[in-house]
Amino acid sequence: MLDSYRLKSFCNLPLVCHKKISTVGNSNADVPLADPGMYQLDITLRRGQSLAARDRGGTSDPYVKFKIGRKEVFRSKIIHKNLNPVWEEKACVLIDHLREPLYIKVFDYDFGLQDDFMGSAFLDLTQLELNRSTDVTLTLKDPHYPDHDLGIILLSVILTPKEGEHRDVFQTQSLRLSDQHRKSHLWRGIVSITLIEGRDLKAMDSNGLSDPYVKFRLGHQKYKSKIMPKTLNPQWREQFDFHLYEERGGIMDITAWDKDAGKRDDFIGSSSPVFHPGCSHEPHFLKNLYVFLYHQGVRDPSAYGSLGVLISPVTAPPG
Template sequence: DINPVAPSDAGAAPQNPGMYQLDILLKKGHNLAIRDRGGSSDPYVKFKIAGKEVFRSRTVHKNLNPVWEEKTSLLLDGLRDALYVKVFDYDFGLQDDFMGSAYLYLESLEHNRTLDVTLDLKDPHYPDHDLGTIEMSVTLTPKEKDFRETQQSLRLSEVHQKAQLWRGIVSVSLIEGRGLKPMDANGLSDPYVKFRLGHQKYRSKTMYKTLNPQWREQFDFHLYEDHGGFVDITVWDKDAGKKDDFMGRCQVDLSILSKEHTHKLELPLEEGEGMLMLLVTLTASTAVSISDLSVNILDDPHERQQIFNRYSLLKSLHNLKDVGMVQVKVIRAEGLMAADVTGKSDPFCVVELSNDRLQTHTVYKNLNPEWNKVFTFNVKDIHSVLEVTVYDEDRDRSADFLGKVVIPLLNIQNGERKAYVLKSKELTRPTKGVIFLEMDVIFNAAKAGLRTFVPSEQKYIEEEPRVSKQMLLQNFTRVRRCLVFLVSTGYYINSCFEWESPQRSTCAFLDLNIVSSCSPGRWYRFGLLLVKPKKHILEEV
């Protein structure tokens, strides 16, 4: 083993400033620092080069000797910058705690040889503290003639990583809580629940004054990793005007749950009292991809022929669930609705086929966005419909709906670029704008016919109820008009009493006398008094 905590010649420039590939196997940690109250930690590792994060490991929960066994490959332009390794303790809803760091100086590594490396973790503020070690193996390989091909391959891989394609859907139903801990002076609590899977978060509604809340809420997370992951769950007591009280935590290990099956889970709360009841369903989502127009498999004659051969009639008895594939080119949109107060929108496009859902990047402050993205889906039922929806991105709230198009797969004309009018959510009327799409569907007719007799796939992704910005603006406009009407009516009545217009006040005087003639005498006299000119009132006084 080696422990390269300092460069062999820190002041010297690298002998070869060319391209290198650094292959890293992050193995495990040993005797890491304690950061949680239970005497443990939830460690994960970050790699940085030249201040840029290039890798982040998964989190190993409640373990001071974690085993990761994760691989990554980095393409380096020179060896001057060291690999900065940082370890953190994951804290749900809070800032993650620092657990130590170390440097791996790349200039000290021998080329074309796999080396076992042990890094001593230190805290720069407390250099004498022992924070444990990280073990990994590294291989540094110079890239000469083939570095361009390697760079292109990594760049294509980054296209897919940036798209953040998910492997499946985690459908969670929060049913109820039982026997929760009382946190308020009245012996009750106002509980709500926070969920987190990776960077995805969800917060339930608050149930007031109860220890046995009934939520009955359903939401979905996207599953990005084949091996599952952990859903972190915390329960909190809502306190107005001060910090909410922590009531307990629990976890769901998705790796032990079977897919295509609904699991009823009763989870006891750690560091608290009571339990939560959940329904969790994992649904697989396979054979989906996203790329730029420049990376389009159907434009390559060889690739296209291979796909036709895959779905030829000769392959009708092979993998009956793989009916075909559909490719959707999302080109651009024109004349979209202005959803922001600036008269612009921040549009992005979501393409869905059954439980597969992909989206483009956001084009900011534009009513005529260009995306130029290619989406590829696996077809399991040729009678499915393709849904293309355009949203306006809002950083502080849910995205606003701008319009959608629904296209049955059987209605697609291969290779035809067409402008589709965006419609409302209910598809009953057009909204503003059009979207330009080009689609190709290739399928096996025999498999498609057999799949007709199989029940259609249940869709787990349902649109969450959200407050529409357009509806808020409409309601605000209505309230403003009502207020303006009331204020105007008040000014009009006051002007009658003030005799600013003799004709108007005379008409009001006659109308009031006619109405008050049906009333008792005292009201009649009081009405006459109200509409008399001020000078007559003063004379009588």
């Protein structure tokens, strides 16, 4: 899961209730407001239910964008191949007034193609009770096909007014943290990784074989391959994606393991650093690599084997 964005120093402990609010179809920009002050909006994106299938396999790879006015304030991670995704992601947003609704748009991620629209909804912020957690059910609609059933998105939101002398402090801190959030949470591109195969992996079991699988880690993102039973030359052919974040580079770690039922899995080996995706001088790359595994400082290619990995070009996120 992506890093949650929280303003712990400024968020009051909320009273929890379970009032539900339905969606609204239009902007509430003309609603008269008695006190258009500054507000803090805490959003928890819970899950989606019965979302629309946009891929040929009868599924989708959904993610959610949140906007106020024309400004994107939050974007969720992608949940692959799931029409009932669970996100449980948090964001904390500073807003100047309640005249604009919270606009939610759901997309199906398509690598290398334009992402497919899966529906949208509005949340009228003037309907929220202040200082209380509110469960919200949003019915997704397509303006071009209003009769289509596109599923629902479930949120929890807390709206807190920020007044008086604390307002200026909150604004200064929030703007700084909002910039940190933008740089650390909004991804600037995607790298596609394919685990192709293993060659001459070390035998870890008494039968002279292994049951290998591979773990990948880039920052907080992780991927675990399927287990290939009883082989030293597994053929995975598995593809997955990692996000690339602004000002968040780092090394991708690759480790190979032998699955052992009923006891701790055996460590086969790890690779040397493969690439540094945060480097600004290398925005696009295509590498077909064989990474050699090593263990306890031993880097002999014949000792622990190697992995075939394909790293495909980075793409920019949709606007």
